Amino acid sequence: MNPPAAELGSIPVLVGLIAITVVFAVVHQGFLSAYNVEALVIQAAPIIVMAMGLVFVLLLGETDLSAGTTGGLCSAITAVLILRQGASWWLALIVGLLAGLIIGFGMGWLRARVGIPSFVITLATFLTFQGVTLILIGGQGSVILPGNSPLIKLENSFVPLWLGWTLLVLLVIGYAAIKVNDALGRRRAGSPTRPSR
Structure with missing residues (x-):
């Protein structure tokens, strides 16, 4: 019986990351500066948090196309409640988190109980949530929280x-x-x- 083939695991990802870092460091001398590395980490933090949740979906052999639009919809709900409805920031944050929780459970129920493929569910919600977000935001195209908002201070704190x-x-x-x-x-x-x- 032949021994099992060795698995590369995360080695290709690490090699790719090193290669990208080397290329950008050669092209731009300031790429590895402390300021730029700090900026990259701050900008990547929201994506990293969502990616950590998607790992569990991928481990189950499923697909989630709507993670980004779901996060955008929940953020829009939070911002609209604060700016247009006059809700306190902590209440709006709880409502946004609950919206994400309900959406996640709903899609999970459709997959586990009804048997709809995750690709179909998340593709449909991807398109739907884009439209709902646009309706919530309105013609302005964005919702900008004031600089003195506790959420802005929380985001900019270290x-x-x-x-x-x-x-x-x-x-x-x-x-x-x-x-x-x-x-x-x-x-x-x-x-x-x-x-x-």
Whole structure:
């Protein structure tokens, strides 16, 4: 019996990231400056958060085309409640989060219970949510929160350095603990330490 083929895992992604970084660093000398790296992290943060949620969808072999428009719709709901309805920022934020929760459960129910393919559901909601967002925003095309809004201040504030390092250490320790526990469980069960596919 032939041994299982080695899986590359995340190696191609890391190689691609390194290659892109090298190319841009050569093309523009300021690419690796502290200011630019900080700006890239801040700009990528919302996309990273949504991508983390999409990982679970992809692991199940499903597709979600409407994650971006769903986030945009919930953001529009929050902004419209604050600016046009006079709601407090925390109430509008809760309503926006609840809207996202209801939308997610609704699409999950249609997939799990009704059996509609996720591609069809999310494509339909992608188009629908774009229209609903445009209706909410109106002819202006955007909703701009005032600079003194608590949400703007929250967005522009930074996590203290000590808290960032603490979270990183806790993340590494938690990941290591999960891996060690998994290896010990496999050893107690008599199965190989590294799972084979």
